[in-house]
Amino acid sequence: MPELDLSDDELLRYSRHILLDEIGIEGQTRLASATALIVGLGGLGSPAALYLASAGVGRLVLADADKVELSNLQRQIVHRQDTVGQLKVDSARQTLAGANSLVEVVALPERLAGDALHAAVASADVVLDCSDNFPTRHAVNRACVATATPLVSGAAVRFDGQFAVFDPRQADSPCYRCLFAEEGDVSDGPCATFGVFAPLVGIIGAMQAAEALKLLIGMGGAPLGRLLTLDLRSHEWRSLRFAKDPACPVCAQLASL
Template identity: 45%
Template structure:
């Protein structure tokens, strides 16, 4: 049951018919892991904390750099050289002291993820590394945990989510087979506009909230191509591949 302070804090979303007190209680009991606390993870984490997600696990082994501050809105100038996970946890706990926030100051490798993903209800992939993204996809599929994945380059974003609770595809490897050698640029090599990350990271948080409350998730097995320069949006429905090394085994 929600306390009087929680009813007041979340009143503006509780009044929504899609949420209500039952939906807010679902959020309060949910556990989310955010892998990557950069340009996508920052806005996603802020909105999930503000929405009242009961438990957030923040995974990032990097430290705050001056070049991060143009887009990674969790951090301030005086946070330079400090652990992103630790600073993010402090910022989120200050924003909403009613939730539990656990920092994990390390890069996500497969063995660590296999041990910890099964302890959460949903994963947000906010990384900018193709190998880690495939690792998250494999681990979430094996653990039957849903995952919301996104990326942004320049003004262009991509968003897709997968529900592996039934142990079925499609999955990220159906979209980008790992055996294909694809050169993927990131913020460091190609550049990025900060608000585009804010838009797509907020969409990740929204899709996670909708999933946890049992609402329809528009990005489920559907790739959204988001052009923030023109506000154009395209979608591509993804089907499972019979030859997929992850979900067809």
């Protein structure tokens, strides 16, 4: 990603980031030059998009085919009561423009698949999978592996959340398919059926934004090969380690090339 010079306004806006040794002016300029793709503008994508925009990621690409519904407002904080009925990507773009007009927001009102998904992933420096179904997650994972694009994955239902980071640029990093088979249930439970505790998606979505920012500035420390799960009833975190599957049909062949 080409680096841009920061204006005086940007130096002031992002001063609390710049004060951090791990970020500084160099890291903040990397963010300004970066592109992040967010797949899904629901409960997870909402806080993730807000934090990435506020942090100064230069270009955000938002992909979602759905429209805002009244029942979304309990947890999807990027949308507002006066945007009910609008496409989620348009609703989110309006909110993000109000949060940081310096960020370019590209709205893709579609359920990305095939060549369109591959092109969107290839143009991004990091992908945040904020979708709510396994077919989409596996499709995004395949595109990330094929283009060597880092992937930050989140999921949440009821009071239970999970989070993982995958970096196909590293030969020993497992992919999403190494962890979850494509066979079986096509969803981990829609919110309309099982419900979801509103702050849970905020926690997981904020974690996705945090790891995406770390990846973009080259900070290191991503929890590769670990699935982090949260039970918010007891606020208990668990970290489950998993390794790259040598027989993975998605990433094993590419790793041997």
